[in-house]
Amino acid sequence: MGGNASTDWAIVRPQKTIAAALKIARGLNWKGEDSDIDSLLAFLHELPAHELSAPLIGKSAFNRHKKGLDYCPVIDGELITAPVSELRTKRCASKDRPPLEVIIGATEFEALLFAALGRRQSDIVSLRKYLQIHIPEEIPNFDEKRGRCERLYLDGINIKNSSQVSTAFLRLHSDVMINNSVQRYCKGMLPSETSISNETKIFLYNMTHFNSNEFGFVGLRMPFYAATHCHDLRYLVGKGLYSKFRPNIDDKQVMLIIGTLFTNFVKYGNPNSHWRKLEESETSKERKNGYINKEIDNSCCEPWNPSGIPGDENSKFVEANKIHTNYDENDNNLTSNNFWLPITPNNTYQHFELCLEPKMLPRYQDGRYEFWFNEVDAFNNSLINTNPAVSS
Incomplete structure (x- = not known):
């Protein structure tokens, strides 16, 4: 939620972090040598927090002039011994790997929040600058690939319409910031080997629900409203990141849906609602709509059914939180559009899709990652793998 270790900003080269730290220290009159890292760290540790802090507005952390963040974990050869992609490959090859069950996902427009926090740059110039950064000249045929990528995001867009261009740019920004990393994780943790896929369950989501009245002052700087960074966390924990969360009726329903899905996943390793098997009872004291709980079968699940009728006396199966299924006792049509299937x-x-009526959809973020996977990521991974580990 909100990112993962496959983003291009989660782990950086040690040299980048050192250079950024040196720049701050020099601005605060540190006189040491660039090579004296111990002295640099001691100087920074002694500074009060406000000397190193930045304002919320005007500093979005992500901008069109550079790739990634300055201060992140580094591949130091000790704590993080290799690039994440390499570590995941080793895990998949290990015979002692434990089973893996994961929920992963993001929101419809992850970058929208950062566009509001930073300088206004949701335009065609920013889009092309982003392509220059994320499809660098080192990539073979970079110019042709930049053109293809631009067409991917501007297809059907009137470039003279600032609103349409803003949407296109924020799709690109969201992809390179988080969405692509979600697919990198999925592909890296679930290779084609059957033995791996049988013991690895990855449930992928995309959150689209939002309440336009809940963005606070940040919303005044947004070009449009949509589910953005940390919206999924807001509906899971009931707290706002950048504005007070006052859920309306629809918000509370989405909170119930997400809370149920995630709670089921924690309990059973499966987000879908588990039903209790019922059996007829002879005594009225034990009866509940003609049936009583006989047993819980954790291998059988029902979907979240938004059209289900709580208290339906004709239901053969009653789920613990009184959301009923339309399926018969033979489990016909168990895998419907309302059933969360793993990838x-x-x-x-x-x-x-996490919304008021959640459902399965076939193409995460319209499948745009296919371009990045085939044309860009393979080359970028080769660059990362050639960077030596550096220890301080």
Whole structure:
């Protein structure tokens, strides 16, 4: 939620972090040598927090002039011994790997929040600058790939319409910031080997629900409203990141949906609601709509059914929180559009849309990552793998 270790800002080269720290220290009159890292750290540790802080507005952390962040974990050869992609490959090859069950996902427009916090740059110039940064000249045929990528995001867009261009730019920004990393994780943790896929369950989501009245002062700087960074956390924990969260009726329903899905996942390793099997009872004291709880079968799940009728006396199966299923006792049509299915090695794009009526959809973020996966990521991974580990 909100990012993962496969983002291009989660782990950086040690030299980048050192250079950024040196710049701050020099601005605060540190007189040591650039090579004296111990002295640099001691100087920074002694500074009060306000000397190193930055304002919320005007400093979005992400901008069009550089890739990634300055201060992140580094591949130091000790704590993080290799690039994340390499570590995941080793895990998949290990015979002692434990089973893995994961929920991963993001929101519809992750970058929208950062566009509001930073300088206004949701325009065609920013889009092309982003392409220059994320499709660097080192990549073979970079110019042709930049053109193809621009067409991918501007297809059907009137470039003279600032609103349409803003939407296109923020899709690009959201992809390079978080969405692409979600797919990198899915593809990296679920390779094609059957033995891996049988013991690895990855449930992918995309959150689209939002309340336009809940953005606070940050919303005044947004070009449009949509589910953005940390919205999924807001509906899971009931707290706002950048504005007070006052959920309306629809918000509370989404909170119930997400809370149920995640709670089921924590309990059972499966987000779908588990039903209790019922059996007829002879005594009225034990009866509940003609049936009593016989047992819980954790291998059988029902979907979240938004059209279900609580208290339906004709239901053969009653879920613990009184949300009923339309399926018969033979489990016909168990895998419907309302059932959250895990991804597969051959389809890492099928996902669950988190909204008032959640459902399975086939193409996560319209499948745009296919371009990045085939044309950019392979080369970028080779660059990362050639950077030596550096220890301080």
